[in-house]
Amino acid sequence: MEPVIEVTELSFLYKDGTRALDKCSLTIERGTKVAILGPNGSGKSTLLLHLNGIHVVQQGTVKVLEETVSPSNEQWLRSKVGLVFQDPDDQIFSGTVWEDVAFGPVNQGLRGEELEARVRQALRFVKMEQYSRKVPYHLSYGQKKRVAIAGVLAMNPDIIVLDEPVAFLDPAGKRALFELLDQLNRQGKTIVAATHNVDIAARWAHKIIILSEGRVLAQGTPALLTDKTIVQEAELELPAVTEIFAPFPDLCKPKTPVTVEEAQNIIKQLVTNSSRGRFVRREKGASYNGWESH
Template sequence: MHAIEINQLSFEYQDGTKAVDQITLNIPMGAKVAILGPNGAGKSTFLHHLNGLKLPQSGTVSVMGIPLTKQNLKAIRQKVGLVFQDPDDQVFSATVLEDVQFGPRNLGMSEQEIEDVCRASLGSVGMLEFKHKAPFHLSYGQKKRVAIAGILAMKPDIVVLDEPMSYLDPQGKDDVAALLQGLNFMGKTIILSTHDVDFAASWADIIILMREGQLLTTGGPELLVNEEWIRKANLHLPTIARLFRMLGEKKLPVNEQEAARMLYKILYSEATSVD
């Protein structure tokens, strides 16, 4: 069973903008998926269909075998947690703990279940010690982690994040990347949109490229060093690949690990030829 099954999904805004246009796509369970494309590509609108924030105008969406319909919204949202781009749209209670308790309480969990799951969720994002803090006293990155904790507290199988790296400093990006990796190790399917090509190249196992509401292509991280697709998606090569392009290499590494292997082979070959 796929985590997400999408068939001919389309959504048009009242001004005539086709934000999602005839997308057909399957996402396997346990995948790490990065969706990339320029502003206006339809990434956010697409993500909003995965937990029923928006319903299909045409086509279908199925989550772990459950069709996305108005009648199935509660079941869908127990399977899929959506983290907004701006945590201020999601973190609104008087304290961090109250905010994380909001979702589980609405799901009807017992007080003991709520206490246990909130402690575990806040601990997993490194925010347990801040549980009695007011959210407006937190940094932007800390608010993002609280927003993620609030979603985790509802025990979703699939976590969807809209631009989780936006407006974060380098340490904040590293913290979120490590958190997402940990969630995937726990068995969660992670789907996110991003403009960060370097992050997507080193983290994701499935890349989705979008433009003007349409699905351009899907594949592995190697798509991000395919200059034809990168040009169509209005993106740029990962930093490490641009360096190798400047050095005149035809084969481009996707990430730092692949670059290190290529450099080792080049240096080893040169050392052997000298000998």
């Protein structure tokens, strides 16, 4: 698959001497849903800020859509990579929802009917069109998160990057957010989300990238999260489903489940095999109380 983001040997040192990234290298392919996992302090947020040009590359390279990121192409980069901060209050600052969503397109040079259409479409997509004249301060946290995403969508980026997208959201808000992200992905957007929630990453992402101490510890499919050694080294936890099935390796062939759907398939197969076994035994005329159903 075509890479849309290529990070090579990226290192970053904060002014206080903290090394946030240490020769970090990774690739993100077009049209994928990618979860970047790691504990607090692993470098997730610092990495995301490089993808949008907020942090200037100190050492190494970052390529987006085959273009090497530098201060000279900052405006172009932000039109291609939309960043949604963890806290929407860090991103929403205008007097009304409409003005906030329009801020990015206005800076891209849009005016008149084209601007109106872009803002209206973005608000409609996140189901916030009826709030366009509201003051953002009066919105709920989940609504603010939707407005922040609308502000990014209004700029029509190819790649959408989110830092801890489900932070402080209730279960309904989490479901709605990921339904929205899935819809964007189906439209061809590449979605990158940094999180420390392994259960969400396991059931949502196509690709997992695990960071530890500023470096990529591992990257691959969600099956990575069944590797106890990697998970422990990254100071994470096994997905809840994996934790339940891990003590029963004979039940988990050919692979240990990481999602509820995979676990359900294993259980269905066990039930099916049990039913077949009961049928065969009864056909043979044997009496096994253990196989009787009540």
